[in-house]
Amino acid sequence: MTRPILASIDLSALRRNLAQIRSFASGSRVAAVVKADAYGHGILRILPVLADADGLALLNIEDAVVARQAGFDRRILLLEGAFDRAELDLAARLGLHVVIHCEEQIGLLGSLAAGAVVHAHLKLNSGMNRLGFTSGSFEGALARLRAHPAVASLTLMTHFASADDGRGVEEQIGRFDRAAAGTPFEQSLANSAALIRFPAARRDWVRPGIVLYGATPFEDRSAADLGLAPVMTLTSRLIAVQDVQPGDHVGYGQAFTAARPMRIGVVACGYADGYPRHAPSGTPIVVGGVRTVTTGRVSMDMLMVDLSNCPDAGVGTPVTLWGEGVPVDEVATAAGTIGYELLCALAPRVPVRVLGG
Numbered sequence: 001m002t003r004p005i006l007a008s009i010d011l012s013a014l015r016r017n018l019a020q021i022r023s024f025a026s027g028s029r030v031a032a033v034v035k036a037d038a039y040g041h042g043i044l045r046i047l048p049v050l051a052d053a054d055g056l057a058l059l060n061i062e063d064a065v066v067a068r069q070a071g072f073d074r075r076i077l078l079l080e081g082a083f084d085r086a087e088l089d090l091a092a093r094l095g096l097h098v099v100i101h102c103e104e105q106i107g108l109l110g111s112l113a114a115g116a117v118v119h120a121h122l123k124l125n126s127g128m129n130r131l132g133f134t135s136g137s138f139e140g141a142l143a144r145l146r147a148h149p150a151v152a153s154l155t156l157m158t159h160f161a162s163a164d165d166g167r168g169v170e171e172q173i174g175r176f177d178r179a180a181a182g183t184p185f186e187q188s189l190a191n192s193a194a195l196i197r198f199p200a201a202r203r204d205w206v207r208p209g210i211v212l213y214g215a216t217p218f219e220d221r222s223a224a225d226l227g228l229a230p231v232m233t234l235t236s237r238l239i240a241v242q243d244v245q246p247g248d249h250v251g252y253g254q255a256f257t258a259a260r261p262m263r264i265g266v267v268a269c270g271y272a273d274g275y276p277r278h279a280p281s282g283t284p285i286v287v288g289g290v291r292t293v294t295t296g297r298v299s300m301d302m303l304m305v306d307l308s309n310c311p312d313a314g315v316g317t318p319v320t321l322w323g324e325g326v327p328v329d330e331v332a333t334a335a336g337t338i339g340y341e342l343l344c345a346l347a348p349r350v351p352v353r354v355l356g357g
């Protein structure tokens, strides 16, 4: 028998999430964000479903090459733009859209061979202060791109810092609208949180990432509330059971001490599989279909669970770490992080099975 850990990727859930996103987006075109190898799900695995999206947005040009080779012929956007001349040249040959977020990238456009063109997404820094031209420099950048022989088309974009929390997007949208006033170009503003919460942010294109994968961008609204289904389910099995007595400790650092006689299950999943080491005792987990909690520290290859409510569990009993039955967002919250990080951190050593293709 091989080690029982497995990540299942459910394409039918992805298909339903994409349909749900289209209903939120009410007519805006959808650029599916597939950076970080589709948030850990694998671009090539999910591409058959994303053939129904209007475009892809990603970081590494290698992924754009893979998507083109697999036959994806719609819009592909490089979210950080081209990093050097060779990349920009390849982007032109692949017909890509590239973010232009700084002076250096405008300069790079001049290095394209005569006749070569790219589609430009000119990015405004509307308040996040990560990428983009400030309000003061945007107009000049726009004028230069409009006149640039290497620019085949222009889209105006920005990115929100607080679409998922109480601060919202109003101030940033205001800055964007002042910068874009009177221009005829398509606009791309909204990430997952903004496209759900702020109809005014939807515009021509939306850029959903996390919701495609069936996790939530919000602290106070679950994926299920949003009508989303988990695409990735991480499962394993119990490989040992220990009976412990009051005062006995469990795992490294004796971080958990039994207050009563307990059965402790040992699961073949650890931080080297991508499970968060910071998940404390009490993190939710499902054993044999029953919801219970972890006990003690997560180790590299194993973690331990409380079997008090699982009298039938023994060696070989199936365990769900996250996904169907226990949302990744709940595990992430227990570990002090967000679902995004857990999905992206799925380790290469975990075998993957694709369902619903």
Ligand SMILES: *Cc1c(COP(=O)(O)O)cnc(C)c1O
Pocket: 033, 035, 079, 159, 190, 191, 192, 193, 207, 208, 209, 210, 211, 217
């Ligand atoms: C990652 C990213 C997105 C998608 O964000 P989600 O919160 O996953 O929807 C959209 N736009 C840009 C520029 C991004 O970097």
